[in-house]
Amino acid sequence: MRSAVFLISLLVHGSSTYFQRQSDVVERLERRIFERINEERVRRKLPALKPDSRLSAIARDHSKDMASKGYIAHVNKEGLDPTQRALGAGYKCSRVIGRVVYSGVSENIFQNNLYGRKTVRGAQIVYEWNTEEKIAASSVKGWMESTGHRTNILSSVHEVTGIGVAVGPDYKVYITQEFC
Numbered sequence: 001m002r003s004a005v006f007l008i009s010l011l012v013h014g015s016s017t018y019f020q021r022q023s024d025v026v027e028r029l030e031r032r033i034f035e036r037i038n039e040e041r042v043r044r045k046l047p048a049l050k051p052d053s054r055l056s057a058i059a060r061d062h063s064k065d066m067a068s069k070g071y072i073a074h075v076n077k078e079g080l081d082p083t084q085r086a087l088g089a090g091y092k093c094s095r096v097i098g099r100v101v102y103s104g105v106s107e108n109i110f111q112n113n114l115y116g117r118k119t120v121r122g123a124q125i126v127y128e129w130n131t132e133e134k135i136a137a138s139s140v141k142g143w144m145e146s147t148g149h150r151t152n153i154l155s156s157v158h159e160v161t162g163i164g165v166a167v168g169p170d171y172k173v174y175i176t177q178e179f180c
Contacts, residue, residue: 025132030056030163032136033175037153037161040144044154052180055105055162058089059176062109063166066174072111082107082178093180095157102157106179108149110139114171127171139175152179 038048062085065076075081083104086093094103112135115127130138143149152158158179166174 026165026167029132029136029165029173029175030060032132033139033163033165033177034161036136036140037163037177040140040153046154046156047159049158049161049179052160052162052178054089054091055086055160055178055180056164057162058086058091058105058164059107059162059178060164060166061085061089062107062176063164063174066109066111066176067166067168067172070168070170072109072174074107074109086178091180095159095180097157106152106155106158108143108152108175108177108179110142110149110175112139112142112173112175114167114173135173139173143177152177155179 034049034051041048062076062082066072069077071077076085080088083093086105091105093105094101096102113130114135115129116134117128119126119128143153160180162178164176164178168174
């Protein structure tokens with residue numbers, strides 16, 4: 001994909017244009033992951049999730065935090081879980097279905113990579129870059145192969161979702177999905 005190659009060449013050369021291009025790639029990745037999640041739901045006769053921009057902002061903040069601090073966890077370095085982070089952002093999730101009250105935010109996280117392989121040739125590092133589609137597909141596949149993450153994706157309790165992506169300085173891609 002041309003834009004991904006352009007992003008990477010700018011990353012390697014340290015251009016200030018990188019930040020705008022990275023945000024373009026991040027937005028496309030978020031959108032494609034969202035679409036793939038809904039494809040999984042619709043394939044199983046479940047209603048598609050609706051996008052929630054506030055949940056996306058909460059997810060994006062968590063992905064940025066993980067990328068900048070180099071960790072992958074549902075509980076951040078300050079000890080806050082997904083529901084606590086959402087409440088801190090002014091977002092409360094609560095649904096009543098029959099006699100059951102569902103309260104709190106559910107979360108999926110995943111760590112992927114911008115590249116599939118790197119080779120060192122003398123002083124030069126050569127990267128084999130992943131496409132946006134490959135990153136989106138392998139991330140959703142990883143979630144679908146994990147019982148807990150799959151349960152979140154296919155839950156009939158959830159109606160809305162937000163997805164946030166951040167890229168770390170080591171080319172790792174941090175993906176967070178919040179559900180309500």
